Amino acid sequence: MDEFITVFQNRQDMLLETTLEHLQISMVSLIIAIAIAVPLGLYLTRYPKAAEPVIGTSAVMQTIPSLAVLAFLIPFFGIGTTPAIIALVLYGLLPILRNTYTGIREVDPALKEAATGMGMNSIKRLTKVELPIAMPVIMAGIRTSMVLIVGTTTIAALIGAGGLGEVILLGLDRGADINLILLGAIPAALLAIFLDLILRVFERMSKKAGIKSFIAMLVVAVLIVVSPFMFNGSKQPDLVIGGKQGSEPEILINMYKLLIEEELDVNVVLEPNLGKTAFLFRALQQGSIDIYPEFTGTAIVTHLEDQAESNNAWEVYEQARQGMKEVYGMEFLEPMEFNNTYAVATTEEMAMQYNLQEIGDLKQIENEITAGFTLEFNDRYDGYVGMREVYDLNIADIKTMEPGIRQNALSNGEVDVIDAYATDSYMIELNLVTLDDPENLFPPYQGAPLMRQDTLEEYPELEAILNQLSGKITDDEMRQMNYQVDYEDRSANDVAREYLINEGLLDN
Amino acid sequence: MIEFKNVTKVYEDGTEAIKDFSLEVREGEILTVIGPSGCGKTTTMKMINRLIEPTTGSIYINDRNIKDYKINELRWNTGYVLQQIALFPHMTIGENISIVPEMKKWSKKETTKRSDELLEMVGLDPSIYKQRKPSELSGGQQQRIGVIRALAADPDIILMDEPFSALDPISRVQLQDDIKKLQKEIKKTIVFVTHDMDEALKLGARICLMQEGRIIQLGEPKQLITNPENEFVKDFLGNRNSPWQITVDHISDKNIDNIIFASTYPAGNYPTQGIYVLVDESNNFVKLLVNGETVNGKTIEYDMTLYDATELLEDSDQPLFPVLKEQKVVGVLTYRRIFGYLKSKADKENGVIR
Numbered sequence: 001m002d003e004f005i006t007v008f009q010n011r012q013d014m015l016l017e018t019t020l021e022h023l024q025i026s027m028v029s030l031i032i033a034i035a036i037a038v039p040l041g042l043y044l045t046r047y048p049k050a051a052e053p054v055i056g057t058s059a060v061m062q063t064i065p066s067l068a069v070l071a072f073l074i075p076f077f078g079i080g081t082t083p084a085i086i087a088l089v090l091y092g093l094l095p096i097l098r099n100t101y102t103g104i105r106e107v108d109p110a111l112k113e114a115a116t117g118m119g120m121n122s123i124k125r126l127t128k129v130e131l132p133i134a135m136p137v138i139m140a141g142i143r144t145s146m147v148l149i150v151g152t153t154t155i156a157a158l159i160g161a162g163g164l165g166e167v168i169l170l171g172l173d174r175g176a177d178i179n180l181i182l183l184g185a186i187p188a189a190l191l192a193i194f195l196d197l198i199l200r201v202f203e204r205m206s207k208k209a210g211i212k213s214f215i216a217m218l219v220v221a222v223l224i225v226v227s228p229f230m231f232n233g234s235k236q237p238d239l240v241i242g243g244k245q246g247s248e249p250e251i252l253i254n255m256y257k258l259l260i261e262e263e264l265d266v267n268v269v270l271e272p273n274l275g276k277t278a279f280l281f282r283a284l285q286q287g288s289i290d291i292y293p294e295f296t297g298t299a300i301v302t303h304l305e306d307q308a309e310s311n312n313a314w315e316v317y318e319q320a321r322q323g324m325k326e327v328y329g330m331e332f333l334e335p336m337e338f339n340n341t342y343a344v345a346t347t348e349e350m351a352m353q354y355n356l357q358e359i360g361d362l363k364q365i366e367n368e369i370t371a372g373f374t375l376e377f378n379d380r381y382d383g384y385v386g387m388r389e390v391y392d393l394n395i396a397d398i399k400t401m402e403p404g405i406r407q408n409a410l411s412n413g414e415v416d417v418i419d420a421y422a423t424d425s426y427m428i429e430l431n432l433v434t435l436d437d438p439e440n441l442f443p444p445y446q447g448a449p450l451m452r453q454d455t456l457e458e459y460p461e462l463e464a465i466l467n468q469l470s471g472k473i474t475d476d477e478m479r480q481m482n483y484q485v486d487y488e489d490r491s492a493n494d495v496a497r498e499y500l501i502n503e504g505l506l507d508n
Numbered sequence: 509m510i511e512f513k514n515v516t517k518v519y520e521d522g523t524e525a526i527k528d529f530s531l532e533v534r535e536g537e538i539l540t541v542i543g544p545s546g547c548g549k550t551t552t553m554k555m556i557n558r559l560i561e562p563t564t565g566s567i568y569i570n571d572r573n574i575k576d577y578k579i580n581e582l583r584w585n586t587g588y589v590l591q592q593i594a595l596f597p598h599m600t601i602g603e604n605i606s607i608v609p610e611m612k613k614w615s616k617k618e619t620t621k622r623s624d625e626l627l628e629m630v631g632l633d634p635s636i637y638k639q640r641k642p643s644e645l646s647g648g649q650q651q652r653i654g655v656i657r658a659l660a661a662d663p664d665i666i667l668m669d670e671p672f673s674a675l676d677p678i679s680r681v682q683l684q685d686d687i688k689k690l691q692k693e694i695k696k697t698i699v700f701v702t703h704d705m706d707e708a709l710k711l712g713a714r715i716c717l718m719q720e721g722r723i724i725q726l727g728e729p730k731q732l733i734t735n736p737e738n739e740f741v742k743d744f745l746g747n748r749n750s751p752w753q754i755t756v757d758h759i760s761d762k763n764i765d766n767i768i769f770a771s772t773y774p775a776g777n778y779p780t781q782g783i784y785v786l787v788d789e790s791n792n793f794v795k796l797l798v799n800g801e802t803v804n805g806k807t808i809e810y811d812m813t814l815y816d817a818t819e820l821l822e823d824s825d826q827p828l829f830p831v832l833k834e835q836k837v838v839g840v841l842t843y844r845r846i847f848g849y850l851k852s853k854a855d856k857e858n859g860v861i862r
């Protein structure tokens with residue numbers, strides 16, 4: 001508990017900001033969902049034949065996992081708030097649509113007939129009779145949708161839309177830090193409760209004041225919520241640099257920014273902590289980000305769907321550079337020194353007990369140990385698939401899990417070996433041992449700036465600027481910097497600046 | 509006033525609900541439409557306010573085709589009372605009543621005045637009931653509101669589709685009495701659909717008896733009773749008509765032996781023996797003459813049921829009662845007539861009296 005309070009105090013500013021973002025994204029999505037679903041639902045009550053296919057479609061949309069929807073939207077809308085809101089709106093449609101439709105349809109036919117018989121036209125009947133009677137049902141749909149949206153908005157952080165998901169993702173990234181996760185999750189729940197309360201008040205007021213004032217209130221709400229967006233858009237960035245989840249990419253992109261702004265008069269905006277690799281790559285292709293640091297190994301294996309032809313770091317880089325240029329028309333500048341390759345890691349005790357030095361040494365205990373691998377590692381050739389082939393391993397028990405929680409599982413003794421990234425900071429904190437890879441199964445994973453050709457054509461100076469980092473930053477330096485951000489709570493910007501100054505790349 | 513000319517209605521599924529139907533509803537009358545379930549009563553009625561459109565033929569109101577009226581105005585001027593009552597549950601009683609006046613753009617003051625007036629007319633205190641929600645009222649009270657909601661904007665025509673059939677017997681009789689009373693005051697043209705013969709007889713100035721989409725007999729209640737067109741009419745009346753429910757004008761003695769004109773005896777030298785009813789030139793009741801003496805005497809309204817009439821007669825030793833319709837003497841009721849009538853109605857089967 002004390003720990004939680006400390007975390008809360010340290011992160012107050014971030015919490016406030018992300019809560020506001022969360023509120024804003026959820027509200028805008030909810031209001032758009034209402035603005036689409038209520039009229040559509042009303043329309044469908046007049047044309048019931050169309051109702052089934054339309055409601056069916058929106059039901060199908062809700063079954064698509066939110067991550068898939070986001071991935072699907074990036075090529076069209078890039079990253080950031082817009083695709084997040086679109087995805088959330090798609091999610092929120094169904095409950096409102098269905099409740100509006102059934103709410104109106106279930107109004108007693110005798111009441112509809114009475115209204116018509118008294119000489120109300122279709123619109124009057126709707127606003128004076130059907131809507132007020134169906135209101136509780138419609139509002140129930142809106143509230144369901146609201147809870148759904150507020151919950152799903154946590155995913156929006158994966159594509160740089162912000163919100164409380166940022167805090168939760170950070171917690172997951174920091175080895176499933178329970179306090180950080182709670183710090184994100186509790187306000188999200190409170191937000192849902194708070195909005196539910198507001199909606200109830202809204203409903204009560206509309207009952208008293210009628211449908212017209214309800215619509216008026218809705219318009220006011222839209223204006224209040226949307227206006228910050230309108231003023232925000234004024235300053236367009238020249239370059240957007242994205243980064244994957246975690247401290248390492250964040251430190252790197254801060255270095256890029258510092259170096260670029262030192263030399264060029266451009267406005268660089270950073271989008272750190274973006275979700276999965278595929279999201280970033282699509283966003284780069286689509287143009288909502290211009291540069292992000294990618295690993296040479298990932299470029300070959302994931303983007304080019306190929307295998308490294310060599311285990312020499314420079315040759316791997318050359319293969320990646322040429323491939324990215326030919327296939328995607330992208331420029332891959334020179335890599336830094338550190339090699340964040342996959343590694344198989346275990347605890348010091350384990351290594352001592354069984355005298356483990358190489359990956360192949362696991363063979364002798366393959367039936368007794370449990371491995372904790374990421375889904376991705378488990379499924380890749382330069383991962384466990386290759387380990388089986390090259391080192392003839394067949395580990396009896398494998399648990400797949402999110403990257404952020406492997407190290408805890410290992411230190412808790414739930415698993416005995418994990419896959420790790422060579423420069424991850426917990427290697428230091430938890431005193432882990434990495435097993436050698438004499439067969440060079442894991443290709444080098446060196447970080448280097450990846451960008452579209454047109455970006456480089458527009459800013460040719462970028463090549464010289466960013467290549468200043470070429471061959472810089474050793475494994476150990478990178479690990480130390482990650483450690484400072486993850487465990488000493490320093491900001492990525494400070495750490496990046498300090499390094500550049502020490503290296504003489506940046507004036508004080 | 510309302511005229512159906514060769515109207516037919518065939519529903520989409522091919523049901524022939526109304527077959528070559530012609531009917532005239534007179535201004536200011538209550539016409540009760542009755543017949544077995546599914547004979548087309550509701551269809552007939554809903555064609556008047558265009559909730560249902562005829563397949564062929566036309567309907568006229570005041571000699572103008574109803575299609576030539578603006579549909580809203582047609583409906584504003586045609587009050588509509590449903591069997592399901594159908595008060596809007598989210599509105600107060602006051603709001604329910606004000607709907608049509610508001611659509612007709614009456615001023616607030618007028619609307620308020622009108623709804624207070626109507627509430628008082630059906631015996632509900634406006635200061636208490638106007639703010640209530642329909643669910644706070646009993647079924648009978650609700651349908652009273654249903655009726656005055658239909659009356660609110662002072663329409664010329666009122667359509668009622670089995671309005672009282674969902675109510676308990678006591679409320680039903682009360683509301684029937686209310687309608688009769690109202691009709692006397694407001695003189696609307698009312699089309700009243702019912703499947704209850706007693707109700708049809710009690711309320712209808714004329715009764716339209718339907719079967720399978722056609723009119724079988726149209727006429728005043730007593731015509732149906734005294735001159736049934738065929739077995740179907742007889743069955744329909746017989747099955748449902750308790751002898752006690754008949755209205756007194758059907759059994760009163762129309763023989764004028766006991767009625768004398770006051771003007772025939774200018775000096776007041778009336779006959780000194782016997783009982784007579786004194787009337788003036790226009791047949792208005794003046795007094796009762798008992799053995800040469802004039803007394804006020806008790807009179808009976810022509811549309812009173814026999815049952816109600818006997819209650820009145822019970823504590824009177826008057827042997828003869830004038831039956832009045834709007835003060836005019838239309839007949840005389842005596843105990844002998846009542847006995848005769850009741851005996852004629854008693855079913856005797858195999859020597860067993862039921």
Ligand SMILES: Nc1ncnc2c1ncn2[C@@H]1O[C@H](COP(=O)(O)OP(=O)(O)O)[C@@H](O)[C@H]1O
Nearest residue numbers: 519521523525544545546547548549550551552
């Ligand atoms: N919407 C409809 N579609 C098809 N048939 C109908 C419809 N409404 C009524 N009918 C049929 O038309 C006939 C007359 O119905 P209705 O006017 O409701 O009779 P009533 O009111 O006398 O009981 C019945 O046979 C009924 O089943």
Ligand SMILES: [Mg+2]
Nearest residue numbers: 549550551669
């Ligand atoms: Mg009916």
